[in-house]
Amino acid sequence: MNPKTVLKYADDQGAKFVSVRFTDLPGSWQHLTFPIAELGEDQFEDGFGFDASSIRGWAAIHESDMLLVPDAGRFWMDPFAEQPTLCLVGNAVDPITKEGYSFDPRSVAQRAESYLKFTGLADTVYFGPEAEFFVFDSVKFHNDQHSAGFALDSDEAHWNSGRDANEFAGSNLGYRIRAKEGYVPCAPTDSLTDLRSEISLTLGKCGVTVECHHHEVATAGQCEIDFRYSTMLGTADNLQIFKYVVRNTAHQFGKTATFMPKPLFGDNGSGMHCHQSLWKSEKPLFAGDGYAGLSDLARYYIGGLLKHAAAVVAFAAPTTNSYKRLVPGFEAPVNLAYSARNRSAAIRIPMFSTNPKLKRLEFRPPDPSCNPYLAFSAMLLAGLDGIQNRIDPGDPLDKDIYDLSPEELKDVPTLPGSLDESLKALEADHDFLLKGDVFSPQLIERWIRYKREREITPLRMRPHPLEFSLYYDV
Numbered sequence: 001m002n003p004k005t006v007l008k009y010a011d012d013q014g015a016k017f018v019s020v021r022f023t024d025l026p027g028s029w030q031h032l033t034f035p036i037a038e039l040g041e042d043q044f045e046d047g048f049g050f051d052a053s054s055i056r057g058w059a060a061i062h063e064s065d066m067l068l069v070p071d072a073g074r075f076w077m078d079p080f081a082e083q084p085t086l087c088l089v090g091n092a093v094d095p096i097t098k099e100g101y102s103f104d105p106r107s108v109a110q111r112a113e114s115y116l117k118f119t120g121l122a123d124t125v126y127f128g129p130e131a132e133f134f135v136f137d138s139v140k141f142h143n144d145q146h147s148a149g150f151a152l153d154s155d156e157a158h159w160n161s162g163r164d165a166n167e168f169a170g171s172n173l174g175y176r177i178r179a180k181e182g183y184v185p186c187a188p189t190d191s192l193t194d195l196r197s198e199i200s201l202t203l204g205k206c207g208v209t210v211e212c213h214h215h216e217v218a219t220a221g222q223c224e225i226d227f228r229y230s231t232m233l234g235t236a237d238n239l240q241i242f243k244y245v246v247r248n249t250a251h252q253f254g255k256t257a258t259f260m261p262k263p264l265f266g267d268n269g270s271g272m273h274c275h276q277s278l279w280k281s282e283k284p285l286f287a288g289d290g291y292a293g294l295s296d297l298a299r300y301y302i303g304g305l306l307k308h309a310a311a312v313v314a315f316a317a318p319t320t321n322s323y324k325r326l327v328p329g330f331e332a333p334v335n336l337a338y339s340a341r342n343r344s345a346a347i348r349i350p351m352f353s354t355n356p357k358l359k360r361l362e363f364r365p366p367d368p369s370c371n372p373y374l375a376f377s378a379m380l381l382a383g384l385d386g387i388q389n390r391i392d393p394g395d396p397l398d399k400d401i402y403d404l405s406p407e408e409l410k411d412v413p414t415l416p417g418s419l420d421e422s423l424k425a426l427e428a429d430h431d432f433l434l435k436g437d438v439f440s441p442q443l444i445e446r447w448i449r450y451k452r453e454r455e456i457t458p459l460r461m462r463p464h465p466l467e468f469s470l471y472y473d474v
Helices: 003-012 105-119 193-205 232-252 296-316 320-324 372-388 419-428 441-461 465-471
Strands: 017-023 029-035 048-051 065-077 085-093 124-136 138-143 148-153 210-215 222-227 256-258 272-280 338-340 347-349 361-363
Touching (some): 003 065, 003 085, 017 065, 017 105, 029 048, 085 105, 105 124, 105 372, 124 232, 124 372, 138 256, 193 210, 222 232, 232 256, 232 372, 296 347, 296 361, 296 372, 296 419, 296 441, 320 419, 419 441
Parallel strands (some): 017 085, 338 347
Antiparallel strands (some): 048 065, 124 222, 124 272, 138 148, 210 222, 272 361, 347 361
16 A cells, blocks of 8 residues: 555545554554644655653653654554544654664564564564453452452353342343353353444454454453454554454443453453464465474474563563463463464464465464564564574473373473563573564563563552451461
C-alpha cells in the first residue's frame, strides 16, 4: 500500500479524524488523533511531532521530541469511534537520526525481520498466537495504605450456582461452568458465543481474519479467538488490534475483558501459545525427514529456544502475575522439553497435517500480557541463534510430563519461577538479542529496571491479604 491508497480510502469512508496508534514499552497501545485534513502524503514520510517523555519506558525529558510516522501498510476504520475515524499504525522515529527509535517496540520487530533476511537463513518468519482472555461481568480492586483486595464476578461462574435471583438481573437459570470444565461447551452453558461472534465480525472489518472461536477451560468467562497467522510484524499489529477490539466489544456488551494471565485462583490461566515457522523464497523450512517431520534447521531453532527460554520469558511472560500461571506441578508449560502432540512440554510440534506448509512449532510459555513486538523478536532471535550455532535440543520427551515423578523430572530443566528470576536470566543471557542491533543494551537495561522498580518491588513491599490469614495471630 502507498499513501495515495490510504488517503483515497479515508475519503471514500468519509473519515473526519485519523488516529495514529503506537505501543509503549510494556505493550499497551497509545494514540494521537488529528483532523483528517492534517494527514497528507508528507506525513507518511515526515510524521507527526509529539512529546515522548510521558510514554512508559520511553524518552527522558531532555530527549522528548519524537516523530510518529504512520505505516501506509496498516489502516482501517475504527469500529468504536462515534465520528468516522481512520486508524493507522505508526513508528516512533528519532527526529535527528531519522531512524526507528531504539525503545519503540515496533521498530525492534522491524529490525528483527531485517536481521532475519540479513542472515540468509530465511526471509520470512510467520507467527500465529492463541491469545486467551477472560470476560467478567464486574471487577473491583483497590490498593490503599490500610487495605487491599479485589473481587471478580461472572454470571456463568460456578460460584453463582446458588445465588438468589435478585443478585443479578433476571432469574437464576443454572447452566454454570464448573472449575476446569469450560472447554468448548454449547449454549446456554457457554454464555459468550454471541459476544465472541461479534468480536470476530468486528475483527474482520479491521483486517484481522478469524479462524475459530470457543470457550476455554476456566470458569467465569475464559475465551479464545484464533486469528490467521501472518508475518511477525503483521501478527504483532494484529494482536494489538485484537486486544483493542476484544476490550471495546466487551465494554459495549456491558462486560469487561482482561488479558492478565492469572486472574482466578484455582483454575486455568490465560496463555498465548505461539506457533512459528521460517520460510525462504516462499518455501517452508521446518519440514523434513526427522522426528515429527522436522528438518534439522527446525531442530536447531528448537535448541535455541530451549537454551534461551529463561531469558525469552522475561519478554514473553513479563508480569509478576505470569508466574502464577507458570507453576510447576500444574497444567503449565514450565518444562523445557519438546515433543510431538504433547501439550505438557514447553514446545509442542503440532501433528494435525502432513502438509509441509503447515509444519511449525508451538512455544507454549508466553501469555497475552506481553508486548508482542518484543516477545516475538526475542523468540525469533533465540531460534536463529540455535540455527547459527547448531544447538542440539536433545531427545524429545514423549511422555505426559505432568504425571512424571520428581525422580523422573530431576533432569528436565524448567522455566524461572518468578519475574525476578527471569530478569536475572535476561541479565546473564542477552547477547543473542543484540545481534543485528535488534535490541540495544540500553533497551534491555531499561526493561529490567522498569520491571523491578514499577512491578516487582511494589508487590514485594505490600502486605498480601492471604498473609493476614496466615500470620495475623502469630
